[in-house]
Amino acid sequence: MPTALVTGASSGIGAAFARRLASDGYELVLVARNESRLTAGRLDLLKIGAPAVEVLTADLTDAGQRDAVCARLADAKKPVSLLVSNAGMALGKGFLASTAAELQAQLDLNVSAVMMLTHAALPGMIARGHGGIITISSIASMLPGRGSAYGAFKSWVTAFSEGIGMSVRSKGIRMVAVCPGFVRTEFHERAGIDMQGNPEWMFVPMDVLVGQSLAGLRAGKSVVIPGALYKTIAAAVKFAPRSLVRRATNLVDGRTRD
Numbered sequence: 001m002p003t004a005l006v007t008g009a010s011s012g013i014g015a016a017f018a019r020r021l022a023s024d025g026y027e028l029v030l031v032a033r034n035e036s037r038l039t040a041g042r043l044d045l046l047k048i049g050a051p052a053v054e055v056l057t058a059d060l061t062d063a064g065q066r067d068a069v070c071a072r073l074a075d076a077k078k079p080v081s082l083l084v085s086n087a088g089m090a091l092g093k094g095f096l097a098s099t100a101a102e103l104q105a106q107l108d109l110n111v112s113a114v115m116m117l118t119h120a121a122l123p124g125m126i127a128r129g130h131g132g133i134i135t136i137s138s139i140a141s142m143l144p145g146r147g148s149a150y151g152a153f154k155s156w157v158t159a160f161s162e163g164i165g166m167s168v169r170s171k172g173i174r175m176v177a178v179c180p181g182f183v184r185t186e187f188h189e190r191a192g193i194d195m196q197g198n199p200e201w202m203f204v205p206m207d208v209l210v211g212q213s214l215a216g217l218r219a220g221k222s223v224v225i226p227g228a229l230y231k232t233i234a235a236a237v238k239f240a241p242r243s244l245v246r247r248a249t250n251l252v253d254g255r256t257r258d
């Protein structure tokens, strides 16, 4: 059976990918920091169809622990055919309100881990002539940031996926950047961002996100924007003058909080 490694598999989008891949018959490697949540998730995934589930506890902001995940991805005896590079975080405050250490940790998780895991996974995939990589970016990657580094980090993820994906396409590898808008997960709560005033229609349903991501990967797309609302926003952003996009972003939410 094919094996998928999912980072940030203990909650939210990563856990949803793990559930869908388990029911599709994938063997799974679950990566996150919270071992007890991963272990509980493992039992559920076995019940819904995963033939085998490994738990790999790692803090991806720590270079040594990240290296252990890279080693698992590079292990030719236990090939991983799909990497879902999903773990990420927001700080919930502006650039200058954040400490240098917080910004470094956010960079390590949202950028360095995505790069290093891809670097570890690709050689084996190329040698085997097939493989897939899904990176979870954000619609924020297409918008001017609101005084935080989050959107810029996600711009890197989208550009990285597009560029590296193009370079390995002829070798049988598919790579797609997924750019969700708001999704109901623990993401905002962890960052201390109050989402109570946001109406339900602003949130992308999880099954739409996961389904469209996997369909986009299969179809060889470079970028997937799940849901009609955010597809429309992305199209408007693409064609509107950037100065207008900057003003509109500021009107909708001028606070600096990511």
Ligand code: NAP
Binding pocket: 007, 008, 009, 010, 011, 012, 013, 014, 031, 032, 033, 034, 035, 037, 058, 059, 060, 061, 086, 087, 088, 089, 090, 109, 136, 137, 138, 139, 179, 180, 181, 182, 183, 184, 185, 186, 187, 188, 190
């Ligand atoms: P979430 O529910 O908070 O999940 C984040 C996952 O990442 C958890 O499994 C967490 O597990 C893991 N994680 C956090 N820090 C980690 C670290 N240092 N090392 C290893 N794992 C770590 O949030 P989510 O919404 O599913 O976020 C997933 C991705 O979607 C992120 O990249 C985020 O930027 C992106 N995204 C989210 C939204 C949204 O509205 N929710 C929108 C656009 C993009 P542990 O705590 O167990 O480590």
